[in-house]
Amino acid sequence: MxxxxxxxxxxxxxxxxxxxxxxxxxxxxxxxxxxxxxxxxxxxxxxxxxxxxxxxxxxxxxxxxxxxxxxxxxxxxxxxxxxxxxxxxxxxxxxxxxxxxxxxxxxxxxxxxxxxxxxxxxxxxxxxxxxxxxxxxxxxxxxxxxxxxxxxxxxxxxxxxxxxxxxxxxxxxxxxxxxxxxxxxxxxxxxxxxxxxxxxxxxxxxxxxxxxxxxxxxxxxxxxxxxxxAFTPAKLPTLWSYEFFKELYRLSAKDCILVTYSNSVAIRHAMSAAGYSAGKLFDKDNRHCGTIASRNKNLIKNPLDDYDIGLMQTKAGIYYRDKNLNSTVQEIIERYCKEKMTSSLQSSSQFIKKYKSEHNNGKI
Ligand SMILES: C[S@@+](CC[C@H](N)C(=O)[O-])C[C@H]1O[C@@H](n2cnc3c(N)ncnc32)[C@H](O)[C@@H]1O
Structure with missing residues (x-):
């Protein structure tokens, strides 16, 4: 520049x-x-x-x-x-x-x-x-x-x-x-x-x-x-793909801690698929403020629970792909949208409704 x-x-x-x-x-x-x-x-x-x-x-x-x-x-x-x-x-x-x-x-x-x-x-x-x-x-x-x-x-x-x-x-x-x-x-x-x-x-x-x-x-x-x-995944998905997390996993020491501000279900799913144990981060007011990941699950204080893991199996959990780590933003987004459109996975809202009805009388 x-x-x-x-x-x-x-x-x-x-x-x-x-x-x-x-x-x-x-x-x-x-x-x-x-x-x-x-x-x-x-x-x-x-x-x-x-x-x-x-x-x-x-x-x-x-x-x-x-x-x-x-x-x-x-x-x-x-x-x-x-x-x-x-x-x-x-x-x-x-x-x-x-x-x-x-x-x-x-x-x-x-x-x-x-x-x-x-x-x-x-x-x-x-x-x-x-x-x-x-x-x-x-x-x-x-x-x-x-x-x-x-x-x-x-x-x-x-x-x-x-x-x-x-x-x-x-x-x-x-x-x-x-x-x-x-x-x-x-x-x-x-x-x-x-x-x-x-x-x-x-x-x-x-x-x-x-x-x-x-x-x-x-x-x-x-x-x-x-x-x-990195910038927000929806605006610039280049550094949030499964393949990118695979590379980060390769570069992580056994007790490495990876931290990011993103709470996205798809990002957590990509991290988990790459091999990481992922967990939730909370700020001082107990609001979600990001994700922590490690090869060592003992380092994760608030691991993803059944609800988070269930969400990852819905359409919301579909992650970005960038096979050779050189696709354009346009290519990554097009591939992602196509996969979402054609996927037979349940929607996150269907999952949330079902989960609520089965747990805690409708509360999460
Ligand atoms: C949200 S800002 C990060 C802010 C930063 N951590 C700080 O403390 O100022 C995202 C940064 O990522 C850089 N960036 C975006 N895509 C990148 C890429 N593919 N490779 C390297 N840097 C990138 C941008 O230039 C920008 O500085």
């Missing part, structure tokens, strides 16, 4: 927790909940991991962040890692086909910078070459009144300063100077505090800028944590 086109497909907004969120004009979908981009990552993606119980004691943590966007899920996980004083090494692979988003991610107002500047420093260090090559985009955004308010003032000044210097240095030196400035102004004082462990070499973050379906085929790591934060 061309840098200068950012304004034509992206709309920046402040969400309710003061973190910046985005809307995509082309897809017609939001990237983040308007109630809070950062809070959404905390509640729907990181809290369900139960980090202290499931991951804190591992020496190495391998994470796959599918659909990184501007990075809230990775950032909030990094916050958890720093807060809990986790001592192991952290390796995060980020899959995102929009380079612009990854480039701006360390610098936007994310409601994390003041308390945890280490997060943006870790990201900037790992992404420094991308950032350097996309410096004109950053300069454009921080100098334009329409966008600059969405960026941290510290970074606005720093980016402007480096722009004024004209990027005349050898780029390696320029990058080091840029990183040194962040470290000196935001971090060096903080790491003197005893609670704060911070070894930059313990964090490796590697971006892959391609269709996640292409990247995934080439990966061979066994991940401990997988975030799946």
């Amino acid at each position: 061309c840098n200068e086109n950012v304004g034509s497909y992206l709309k920046f907004v402040f969400t309710d927790d003061k973190s910046v969120g985005l809307y995509n004009n082309d897809v017609g979908d939001i990237y983040h909940s308007i109630f809070g981009a950062k809070s959404e990552a905390e509640g729907k993606f990181v809290a369900p991991l139960d980090f202290m119980n499931n991951f804190y004691n591992k020496d190495n943590l391998k994470v796959l962040d599918i659909c990184y966007g501007i990075g809230y899920n990775t950032k909030v996980l990094l916050k958890k890692i720093l807060q809990t004083n986790y001592q192991g090494k952290v390796h995060i692979d980020i899959l995102e086909y929009d380079k612009n988003l990854v480039t701006i991610s360390p610098f936007i107002k994310d409601s994390l910078f003041k308390s945890f500047p280490e997060i943006s420093y870790i990201l900037t260090s790992s992404l420094i070459n991308e950032i350097y090559h996309n410096k004109s985009l950053l300069q454009l955004l921080v100098s334009n009144a329409q966008y600059s308010k969405f960026f941290e003032p510290f970074y606005r000044r720093l980016i402007q300063k480096y722009h004024l210097l004209g990027y005349t240095y050898y780029h390696y030196k320029q990058n080091n100077a840029f990183l040194h400035n962040i470290y000196y102004h935001c971090i060096s004082q903080r790491i003197k505090k005893p609670y704060n462990r911070f070894k930059i070499n313990d964090f490796i973050i590697r971006p892959y800028f391609d269709d996640a379906r292409t990247t995934i085929k080439a990966l061979n790591t066994q991940y401990d944590i997988i975030f799946l934060d």
